[in-house]
Amino acid sequence: MSADGAGVPLPEKQQCRDVVEHIYEYVDGEVTPQALAAVREHLLSCPPCLEQYDVQVALKELVRRCCQDRAPDSLRVRILAQVTAAQATGARAAETRVTQVTRVRLRDE
Numbered sequence: 001m002s003a004d005g006a007g008v009p010l011p012e013k014q015q016c017r018d019v020v021e022h023i024y025e026y027v028d029g030e031v032t033p034q035a036l037a038a039v040r041e042h043l044l045s046c047p048p049c050l051e052q053y054d055v056q057v058a059l060k061e062l063v064r065r066c067c068q069d070r071a072p073d074s075l076r077v078r079i080l081a082q083v084t085a086a087q088a089t090g091a092r093a094a095e096t097r098v099t100q101v102t103r104v105r106l107r108d109e
Contacts, residue, residue: 015042019049027056 019042025031026039043050071079 012046016046016049019043019046020052023052023056026053027060 019026019039022031026036029036031039043053
């Protein structure tokens with residue numbers, strides 16, 4: 001976050017806001033390599049942002065450790081059934097749309 005799109009350095013407070021605003025994305029690795037490098041550079045020079053980052057990393061690790069319960073088999077079966085039904089409904093809806101478009105085109109020819 002050392003520069004905006006035009007290569008102009010951002011003020012430090014704006015950099016901090018950008019880092020903190022997107023901290024979850026950085027922690028989850030959901031940013032481009034360029035953005036990740038910019039965040040790392042900023043964190044090395046900004047203790048308050050580094051502290052926020054460390055808190056988010058610790059929180060993610062805590063959630064990962066505490067949330068390892070497996071869903072009951074009955075829930076897994078219900079979810080799978082709903083997903084399958086939704087996919088079938090979506091396929092039928094798509095077929096219906098194709099049929100309608102085809103009818104319109106045939107009628108217009």
